[in-house]
Amino acid sequence: MTVPLLKIGAVLSTMAMVTNWMSQTLPSLVGLNGTAVSRAGTSEKITLFQSPDEGWQVFTSAQAPDGKCLCTAVIPVQGSCSRDLRSLQLRQLLEKVQNISQSMEVLDLRTFRDLQYVRNTEAQIRALDSRLRGASEGHRALSARSFQDLKEKMRELLPLLPVLEQYKADSRLIVHLKDEVRNLSGILLEIQEEMGAYDYEELQQRVLLLEARLHACLQKLGCGKLTGVSNPVTVRASGSRFGSWMTDTMTPSADTRVWYMDGYFKGRRVLEFRSLGDFVSGQNFVQHLLPHPWAGTGHVVFNGSLYYNKFQSNVAVRYHFRSRSVLVQRTIAGAGYNNTFPYSWGGFSDIDFMVDENGLWVVYTTNQNAGNIVVSRVDPQTLEVLRSWDTGYPKRSAGESFMICGVLYVTNSHLAGAKIYFAYHTNTSSYEYTDIPFHNQYSHISMLDYNPRERVLYTWNNGHQVIYNVTLFHLIDTAGEL
Known part of the structure; x- marks a missing residue:
């Protein structure tokens, strides 16, 4: 009986180590510690550009044979920068970031729930580990009743196994999300450099200026x-x-x-x-x-x-x-x-x-x-x-x-x-x-x-x-x- 009990002790010790790692390291990765970006059940969305129905539509234009510009104004349909390729790329990237944020929120909620369960069972694990060590050292004195008690305690902890499997999957997801964020950050920096290193406030001012010019354009183009x-x-x-x-x-x-x-x-x-x-x-x-x-x-x-x-x-x-x-x-x-x-x-x-x-x-x-x-x-x-x-x-x-x-x-x-x-x-x-x-x-x-x-x-x-x-x-x- 010595070898099986030693194996059980090793498994439980490993489980205790995993529990300790999850209680200290994983929360910081998924936002369960004091520096959390978003809390479970909440969602904060950042919108850089308005939807086409909320802004001004850029006028379509073409060059006439006599050198004049032909413009079509569709009134009152509106949109803002909807045809700017770089703006479209930014919107797509922001949507991707929002999707990642939502995934992180789901992960946050799940790990928070499961972490509470692991913390609640941690005392049972430590107590069981202590009894198994004692039984391993004096296994000859282990009675049938004590052994049955150990089996019951082990049965109570069996639901912890799928929780740990989920944590393993979540940790892989975290690695994937970190890579996604790293790649997106690089692409956003490239687009920002291409657009002249404008920050959000500067871009917003440029959009407002464009809206003002389009308003003035509409006044000039009142007749058609x-x-x-x-x-x-x-x-x-x-x-x-x-x-x-x-x-x-x-x-x-x-x-x-x-x-x-x-x-x-x-x-x-x-x-x-x-x-x-x-x-x-x-x-x-x-x-x-x-x-x-x-x-x-x-x-x-x-x-x-x-x-x-x-x-x-x-x-x-x-x-x-x-x-x-x-x-x-x-x-x-x-x-x-x-x-x-x-x-x-x-x-x-x-x-x-x-x-x-x-x-x-x-x-x-x-x-x-x-x-x-x-x-x-x-x-x-x-x-x-x-x-x-x-x-x-x-x-x-x-x-x-x-x-x-x-x-x-x-x-x-x-x-x-x-x-x-x-x-x-x-x-x-x-x-x-x-x-x-x-x-x-x-x-x-x-x-x-x-x-x-x-x-x-x-x-x-x-x-x-x-x-x-x-x-x-x-x-x-x-x-x-x-």
Whole structure:
């Protein structure tokens, strides 16, 4: 019995040594001592770059044959440094570091749990080791009862074996993770040197500077050619089949009031909501009662005033919200009214006010123009027509129209399947046929206006208030500073 007992003693001594090593060395490797980087059950993530949806998207560009730079601005989609290869490498490396950190956290939690178990059994191991040494020295005096007690103690310690096996696996994992971190550190240093040894704060300042330049670029690139319209975003479903809603096209961005005018004729009630959120909830609004009823849905709010067509007339009215009074009325000479030259959907839509980056416009037609759309620049103070253009497009064939950057865009229908079909350029007095898809979700559009401040289209679609984002194509001179 001497040899087996000596072997058992040697095994238990080795186990005691392993226990001592694990209680002193392993915790420092996995973060269980006082210098732990992260505690079990917690996770600290470091994000160096924002996700594409949180920042600014870099503009795509190409070189034209005449040497000019062609830029496309997608509004309002945003992103930051998303196309910088080195930034992409850094993000990938940071993701890898985060994965390693998560692995370390799992290892931390597991070793902490198992270490507690080993510590709880350490006293039993030492007691058993002492009894085995005594039995080995005086084995002749070892009784059957004592030997049975030793076997029971050994059986109690058997669950420790898989724990020790797990520790062996964890120690190999620690070596692997250390190698991973060492390799990543080297790669990060190389990228940092390649980027000019910028630290995180410097990189952040460069990103902020880029954002500021892109903001300034957007201001310079405010005008462009319409190349696409997004899918519709339904803001609210309310009111009758026909109506109009809008925000002011020329106020600071902090002014988020919404105006709401239900119906297309004889209406006088205008609701002013404090914010878009209030409009969605239908709360916090004041009512304006117009002195003259309106016709159609072609109204706009511009610099604190409502511009609309007076019912059963070709009179333009400017109503000032703050003073609750009409500041000016003026007849639009020769303009048809009372469903003489409406859009294809009817609704007394003979006269349609619009606002773009260049100011206030009005769209209508006359007998002299044979029912073709006339677009006129209007003085917002006096309502005097400054200049007019005959587009040659029959108004009754148009679903709706809107102005962007001095260009009148016309849809070919107010029903489902419509597209933006025609564009008239006032700066060159020329037109072109277009083929821009336009998703008419609720099948009956009775109001469509562009807001240059927000760069979106406002739509009343069969009792739904809907907005669309737009994509504009810009042409800039490379000699100009962006």
